[in-house]
Amino acid sequence: MHRSIVRRLLEFTLKHSILIIIIILTITVIFGFLSLRVKINPDVAGLIPKDERISRLMEKYGKDPEEEVDYLVLGVEAEDLFSIEKLNAYYDIIEKIEKHPIVRSSYNPFNLITFERDGKRLKIIPMSPEKRAPRTIEELEQFKERIFNDPFAKGLVISEDGKVLCTFFPTFEPEDHMTFMAEIKEIIKELGGGFKTYITGSHAFENVLREYLLRDLSRLLTFAIIIILVVYYLGFRAKRAAIITMSVVLFGTIWCIGFMSLFGLSISIVSIVTPPLVLTLGSSYCIHILNQYYRESEGHERNGSIKTSKGWIGDAVAHINKTVMMAAATTVIGLGSLLATEMAPAREFGIATSIGIIACALLSLFFIPAVLSLLKPPTSIQRQKVMEGILSKGLKHLSSIIIRWKYIIIAFLILVIIIFAITLEYQQYKTDVVSYFPRGEKVIQDTSYLTEKIGGFQEIYLSIFVPEGQTNYFLQEDVLKRVSAFEEKLEELPDISNIFSFTSYLKNLNQIMTGEKTIPENRGLILLLSRYIKAFSEEAEREDKIANVANSDFTRLDFSLWIFDHETNNIISDYKLKQLVNKIEQLAEEYLGPEIEAELWGDHLRFLSLSEIIERDQKVATVISLVLIFLLTSVAFRSIRFGLFSLIPLLTGIMLNFIFMVIAGIPMDMTTVMFSIVVIGVGVDNSIHFLIQFRHQRELYPGDLNTILSNTLTIAGRPIMLTTSSIVGGLLVFCFASFQPIIYFGLLVAMALFTAALGTLVILPVFLTLGWRAKG
DSSP states (O other), X not given: OHHHHHHHHHHHHHHTHHHHHHHHHHHHHHHHHHHTTOOBOOOSGGGSOOOHHHHHHHHHTTOOTTOOOEEEEEEEEOTTTTSHHHHHHHHHHHHHHHTSTTBOOOBOTTTOEEEEEETTEEEEEESSGGGSOOOSHHHHHHHHHHHHHXXXXXXXXXXXXXXXXXXXXXEOOOSOHHHHHHHHHHHHGXXXXXXXXXXXXXXXXXHHHHHHHHHHHHHHHHHHHHHHHHHHHHHHOOHHXXXXXXXXXXXXXXXXXXXXXXXXXXXXXXXXXXXXXXXXXXXXXXXXXHHHHHHHHHTTEETXXXXXXXXXXXXXXXXXXXXXXXHHHHHHHHHHGGGGSSOHHHHHHHHHHHHHHHHHHHHHHHHHHHHHTTSOOOOHHHHHHHHHSHHHHHHHHHHHHHHHTHHHHHHHHHHHHHHHHHHGGGOOBOOOGGGGSOTTOHHHHHHHHHHHHTOOOEEEEEEEEOOTTOTXXXXXXXXXXXXXXXXXXXXXXXXXXXEEOHHHHHHHHHHHHHSOOSOOSOHHHHHHHHHHHHHHHHOTTOOOGGGGSBOTTSSEEEEEEEEOBTTTTBOOOHHHHHHHHHHHHHHHHHHSOTTSEEEEEOGGGGGGGHHHHHHHHHHHHHHHHHHHHHHHHHHHHTOHHHHHHHHHHHHHHHHHHHHXXXXXTOOBOTTGGGHHHHHHHHHHHHXXXXXXXXXXXXXXXXXXXXXXXXXXXXXXXXXXXXXXHHHHHHHHGGGGSSSHHHHHHHHHHHHHHHHHHHIIIIIHHHHHHHHHHHHO
16 A cells, blocks of 8 residues: 555656646745744753752742853953053943943952951952042052952952953843844954953853854855765766755755744754754665666666656656665654753754655655656666676675675674673763864963963852751851861862852951951951841842852851862863862761751752763663664564664664774763764664665575675665765765864764664675574
């Protein structure tokens, strides 16, 4: 029944070929307009699943987990930085940036709160009068004295060596990072040539990421198109093969991007691979159909010419449609398994790429025969190159080699399995966002320099608390001394650059009043600071750090920890963040005692579980895709044995790739985690084509294993090699991408599919031979 439906559809296509072409072109134009509206999403942090535990803690401590507060960081350096002229120029820029509707406020060298002794009294004042830049020599000297001596200024708004000033701008989420950053850069230009400026923060990273995504999308598509055109022309020595194939994959890619736009899917750091991947993978269906088209044309020769009837084109497509449809189905199943993952970008990638694959398969089955029916049949020379080319002759001789070396091949496979089992436990799962960018990128250099000079820009929070009913618990001297000892241990951790807390402010206050940086013996000083904090916290608009170090009844203290990777002077990775969190928790348990509880929270801790999510997603999606593909192939072949055989080549490719990743030190991250899923869905296509042809040859030559293998390798091997060459060549263009994970993704999928293709042509025949003899 299935075959008759396909046959009827093909007959309709050949009879109304022009109508079919017009319909396809119309759909392509519609999706083309939609594709122009697809959005670019450069927000890497937003792609990470919300950690429900962290979200609950943020709500508990008064932070809205849905409200994203990002920072823009502006550092400046100049030879005479502490001149009135330079400081006022810097302050003018700060004021102008603060007026931008996206910017909430700023922590800058002029408005930072400091303590000052006035006789026996204590004053809390800004670094500079009226929170502005100094205007007189007297104000300048006062400002310099305050900022150079304040312990909270160093590592926040001024570098340890006093050569760099820095301002932090908390911001809302802009609609367009590129527009926002362009406006900010225009303001900063007004500083003039006497300054060196350094810009970092999430906006700077996302702006550069957006630029790279736009550039990579066009670059990867262009290179993939060139590769496909070259491979198809060389494979068939016919312009029609190259042009028709390119039309199919180009239309399929446009449909895919149009679908993404229609359903609100955006192009992110993960889905950037979707368009070039569809362009590359979709070409494989064209190869199978075109290869069969050239083969079927020979059988329709009559007296040196070919019949005028186009029915033979339908025969060719009908003959190969099972291979195409099963190949598309397994690819979609593999990609569909990503729906079981927690990461939204992986799910979106699976959906969008599946749509593109389905589009390319349908276009191959109906657009190609519609176009071919309007063209002249292939010449005998073109057919001869397909039937008797160097590739076909080489594959014909491969069967005898395989039979002779079958035990060596089996031994090699066993060795691969052993090495894979040994190296699997060394596979790393982590995401270092900074490593996505080229090292020469300015935002990376600026971030590294400011981190070296100032310290970390990532903020996490530590709250310590006691049960309710113990009002003013953290105003007791003995308790504060215990907390202070704990804080001193935190200060020794190299990945913490700054700590803002009640005890740190208290010790600084005591140093100003008595000269000793310890918890004051005078309870009056403790109560004075507590009153200041209560007053500041009641001011709704106030965003000073000092206003958020305790709750109103002092049953809880909140530590603001500014962190970074001290080894690289850059943003801390999830792997090192996890180590830091474990160390903080150990110190809290050791120094705070059983009655004080501690909880770490903050938006940056969402990254903490990312490695576990990636590892789980990779394993779950892999198992699901393997099981579903095994079931599909077993049902399609009506043989569990053939279902298992179909998985052998791609599992070989995946194992070799995992071994390579461990040896090369390539980690699993948000992008590379999908390589095995793509390989499972696509790599099994060659096995299916080979097994279908093997069965067909077994029906034609029952009992003649040598002839069956030789014919199978000759007929199926050629499109397998051409398909693999096209796909691998298309995937290698990912090496021209700007981001390391995308480069790794293309390289890993290309390597796995190449080894899976070799496995289909070398290892699979060995198992078929052994299975044949066992059955015999």
